[in-house]
Amino acid sequence: MTTARDLTLVVLSLPPDSPVEQGDLSLALAGAEAVDLLESGALTLDGDSMVPGPRTATGDRLLDQAVDALVRRPPYETVAAWLWRRGSELAAVYVGDLKRDGAISHPAGHGGGHRSGRSGPADSPARRAAERRRASGEPVLTSLLASVTGVGEEDPAPDPEHPLGDAVATVLSVVADTVTELEAARLRRDIENAAFDNIWRG
Numbered sequence: 001m002t003t004a005r006d007l008t009l010v011v012l013s014l015p016p017d018s019p020v021e022q023g024d025l026s027l028a029l030a031g032a033e034a035v036d037l038l039e040s041g042a043l044t045l046d047g048d049s050m051v052p053g054p055r056t057a058t059g060d061r062l063l064d065q066a067v068d069a070l071v072r073r074p075p076y077e078t079v080a081a082w083l084w085r086r087g088s089e090l091a092a093v094y095v096g097d098l099k100r101d102g103a104i105s106h107p108a109g110h111g112g113g114h115r116s117g118r119s120g121p122a123d124s125p126a127r128r129a130a131e132r133r134r135a136s137g138e139p140v141l142t143s144l145l146a147s148v149t150g151v152g153e154e155d156p157a158p159d160p161e162h163p164l165g166d167a168v169a170t171v172l173s174v175v176a177d178t179v180t181e182l183e184a185a186r187l188r189r190d191i192e193n194a195a196f197d198n199i200w201r202g
Contacts, residue, residue: 002036003035003141004063004090005062005130006129006134007025007141008098009121009130013127013130020148023087024147026090027087027175027178028087028148030082030086030090031083032140033086034066034079035171038167038168039164041053042054044167045171048079049077050078052067062093079171080178102124104121140168143172146176
């Protein structure tokens with residue numbers, strides 16, 4: 001399983017009183033893809049610019065789509081630009097793909113299934129592996145989850161023993177920044193809408 005799939009399953013396993021905005025999750029999923037591409041050798045960073053490596057199959061259809069989506073001519077895309085572009089509606093894409101794979105169950109009618117009436121992860125090896133990764137405190141998943149829930153440490157220090165530590169830390173930091181930027185945009189929109197409603201009623 002990829003980091004993006006693990007993140008999706010973990011977020012869908014959160015209790016109903018811990019909602020995650022779809023836009024925030026989409027940005028984090030694009031960041032998760034970037035981390036996995038770094039680790040696979042399909043991507044390197046030059047500062048915050050994403051420089052594609054050889055085009056190779058990853059073994060995961062959505063991650064292969066991410067490889068195909070990389071900008072392959074200079075000027076290369078920044079991590080932030082990638083998150084906004086690739087992250088557009090990406091949460092819905094992952095949820096739909098996991099449903100097709102049977103990793104997400106559909107809510108049952110009254111008297112059974114999820115009491116909230118929402119879809120949730122099926123009891124599967126994929127879900128159990130994602131939860132084990134979360135419980136272990138693995139830094140990448142922990143940081144991405146913190147970015148979308150606002151709970152925990154968003155920017156863990158890079159692992160000095162990991163050759164990709166700085167690059168991965170850069171991606172995680174940009175994810176945290178873009179999620180914060182999106183939340184600020186939502187707050188501005190809400191304030192503007194409230195002001196307009198007051199004028200309209202006034």
